[in-house]
Amino acid sequence: MSSYVLTFRNNLVGLAGIVERNVYLTKRYLLWDLAFMVWTIANTLTIVFIARVANLPPAQENRLATELLVGAVIWAFLGIIFEFVTETVAWERWEGTIEYTFMAPISRTMHLFGMAAYAVLYGMIRATILFFAVIAFIGIHVPDANFGAALALLAIASLSFMGIGIMTSVLPLISPEKGAQLGFIAQGLMLVVSGVYYPVSVMPEWMQWISKVSPATYVLRGDRHAIVSGAGMAWGDVWPMLVIAVVATPLGLAIFHRGERYAKRHGKLKRSG
Amino acid sequence: MSTLAAPHSTTVPARRDAAVEVKALRKTFRRRDRSAGRFAKRPWTALDDVTFTIGRGECVAILGQNGSGKSTLVRLLSTLLINDGGEARIFGHDAFREEHTIRTLVNRVSVEASFFKKMSADENLSYAARFYNMTPRQTKAAIPEILAKVGFPLERRGDAMEHLSRGMQQKVALARALLTSPVLLLLDEPTTGLDPRSKLEVQEFIREVRREHDVTILLCTHDMSEAEALADRIGLLDRGRLLFLEPVEDVKRRFGVDTLEEAFFAATGRSYEDDEDRGVIGR
Numbered sequence: 001m002s003s004y005v006l007t008f009r010n011n012l013v014g015l016a017g018i019v020e021r022n023v024y025l026t027k028r029y030l031l032w033d034l035a036f037m038v039w040t041i042a043n044t045l046t047i048v049f050i051a052r053v054a055n056l057p058p059a060q061e062n063r064l065a066t067e068l069l070v071g072a073v074i075w076a077f078l079g080i081i082f083e084f085v086t087e088t089v090a091w092e093r094w095e096g097t098i099e100y101t102f103m104a105p106i107s108r109t110m111h112l113f114g115m116a117a118y119a120v121l122y123g124m125i126r127a128t129i130l131f132f133a134v135i136a137f138i139g140i141h142v143p144d145a146n147f148g149a150a151l152a153l154l155a156i157a158s159l160s161f162m163g164i165g166i167m168t169s170v171l172p173l174i175s176p177e178k179g180a181q182l183g184f185i186a187q188g189l190m191l192v193v194s195g196v197y198y199p200v201s202v203m204p205e206w207m208q209w210i211s212k213v214s215p216a217t218y219v220l221r222g223d224r225h226a227i228v229s230g231a232g233m234a235w236g237d238v239w240p241m242l243v244i245a246v247v248a249t250p251l252g253l254a255i256f257h258r259g260e261r262y263a264k265r266h267g268k269l270k271r272s273g
Numbered sequence: 274m275s276t277l278a279a280p281h282s283t284t285v286p287a288r289r290d291a292a293v294e295v296k297a298l299r300k301t302f303r304r305r306d307r308s309a310g311r312f313a314k315r316p317w318t319a320l321d322d323v324t325f326t327i328g329r330g331e332c333v334a335i336l337g338q339n340g341s342g343k344s345t346l347v348r349l350l351s352t353l354l355i356n357d358g359g360e361a362r363i364f365g366h367d368a369f370r371e372e373h374t375i376r377t378l379v380n381r382v383s384v385e386a387s388f389f390k391k392m393s394a395d396e397n398l399s400y401a402a403r404f405y406n407m408t409p410r411q412t413k414a415a416i417p418e419i420l421a422k423v424g425f426p427l428e429r430r431g432d433a434m435e436h437l438s439r440g441m442q443q444k445v446a447l448a449r450a451l452l453t454s455p456v457l458l459l460l461d462e463p464t465t466g467l468d469p470r471s472k473l474e475v476q477e478f479i480r481e482v483r484r485e486h487d488v489t490i491l492l493c494t495h496d497m498s499e500a501e502a503l504a505d506r507i508g509l510l511d512r513g514r515l516l517f518l519e520p521v522e523d524v525k526r527r528f529g530v531d532t533l534e535e536a537f538f539a540a541t542g543r544s545y546e547d548d549e550d551r552g553v554i555g556r
Contacts, residue, residue, distance in 0.1 A: 009406075010406040013403050013406050013407070014403055014404045014406075016403060017399075017400050017401075017402075017403025017404055018400075020399065020403065021389070021392070021396075021400040024389075024392050024396040025389065028391035028392060028433065029391065095387075095388075095389050095390065096385055096386075096387045096388075097387050097388065097389060099348075099351075099381075099383070099387065100381075100387055100401065100449075101404075103351045103352055103353055103376055103379070103381065104376060104401070104404035104405070105373055105376035105377045105404060105405065106404045261355065264352075264353060264354050264355045265354075265355045266302070266303070267345075267348075269348075
């Protein structure tokens with residue numbers, strides 16, 4: 001085996017270790033996961049029921065409910081990816097394992113990709129449960145839904161969100177106290193501008209400009225078309241997400257690398273909590 | 274040789290017989306100084322021109338007060354800090370430029386057990402071993418073996434770490450460090466907070482590791498009797514400066530004293546007991 005292949009194989013074993021660890025943690029916190037799932041379903045229902053108060057004809061009410069549901073489900077999915085990646089450092093700092101992870105011979109890229117891989121897996125399971133639980137509860141009909149296109153768009157959006165998540169994950173590294181809070185602010189800003197529950201056209205023009213750099217804008221638009229109208233993947237939704245992924249991931253890794261050097265120079269790789 | 278060797282130890286051969294070479298190593302932090310203003314900071318030297326060498330297979334103990342720079346030294350050697358001056362080499366590899374290689378050679382046991390508290394000993398070790406290229410097939414046999422070696426009751430290996438005693442947690446920490454077969458083991462207060470029996474068990478295990486493995490040990494401790502019992506040479510780090518690093522008998526001869534406590538007093542002008550009473554000695 002050449003040294004490059006061996007290094008790659010070793011990094012894959014390390015990546016699998018990150019996924020394995022998160023599986024263990026999910027098992028250990030299963031009751032909390034169930035509680036969050038119930039809370040998320042309840043929260044989504046409160047949003048989707050808004051379609052009922054509009055007094056629309058049944059077909060239009062079903063369409064509005066579906067659009068709200070798609071927004072809530074996609075935001076729940078992307079929120080999980082974003083939180084998992086963004087809080088990579090914050091969790092380890094809280095558990096007290098951060099120094100052991102950062103002195104282990106695994107590349108930071110594989111470390112962060114491992115977190116993202118598990119987040120996609122975990123987020124996909126939760127999003128699927130959420131989608132069908134709310135559909136069953138409210139009685140939404142999606143006879144034309146193109147689930148294949150919706151899932152493919154979601155997969156591409158995951159790549160973009162990984163990149164942005166990696167960028168924000170550096171915040172708790174350089175500021176143990178305030179970094180995690182800043183990550184939440186970044187996530188909140190994306191929620192506002194991406195048209196999760198309303199079309200971006202209702203926002204002021206300057207906000208519409210910001211929405212163009214959020215990958216959530218494109219996956220929400222594309223998935224609504226796929227679930228409501230059965231549309232396939234539109235290139236106009238795909239290419240912006242690909243561009244954001246291609247720019248954000250290496251940029252995120254470079255920023256994280258700089259942040260890690262800063263933390264090591266100033267002694268910020270310590271446990272807290 | 275034990276069967277616990279991980280694959281990495283053969284892929285990165287040691288380049289020299291000197292395991293650790295530290296020359297004029299310096300590290301300064303900036304700390305808040307409220308007396309000088311709300312946002313004012315002042316430099317604080319954690320390590321000041323520290324120079325020493327550790328031979329391959331040697332066990333060296335560094336004694337020192339809380340804040341003397343022991344943990345900073347361990348963090349620098351384990352790639353968790355970047356130096357401000359000087360250099361450190363581990364088996365000839367630059368600790369600050371060849372980080373990945375250093376990480377395959379070094380492991381560490383610190384005063385805090387540092388585990389995922391809800392996960393079991395088995396799960397924590399399994400996860401940690403993946404970073405060192407150990408596959409599930411390898412760890413399935415190696416984890417019970419290493420846990421048994423450190424005297425951990427195997428029937429408790431499925432229990433969450435938060436339900437284990439401090440002594441048991443520290444044994445798992447030792448097992449984690451040794452599972453990956455490091456050639457340099459950094460022990461930072463490994464027995465602090467343990468009951469006397471657990472302390473003796475851990476010390477005996479460290480001796481056993483030295484007998485059975487080709488491992489070099491840097492032990493940072495405030496326990497003078499532990500340092501004397503385990504180390505070939507003893508150093509004293511005081512306010513970031515390494516005052517001496519010699520065999521125990523040479524230390525006693527140099528200061529004309531009978532005990533290490535007296536040597537500490539002679540070297541620093543302060544009493545070891547007084548510092549310990551004031552909580553200055555590392556805990």
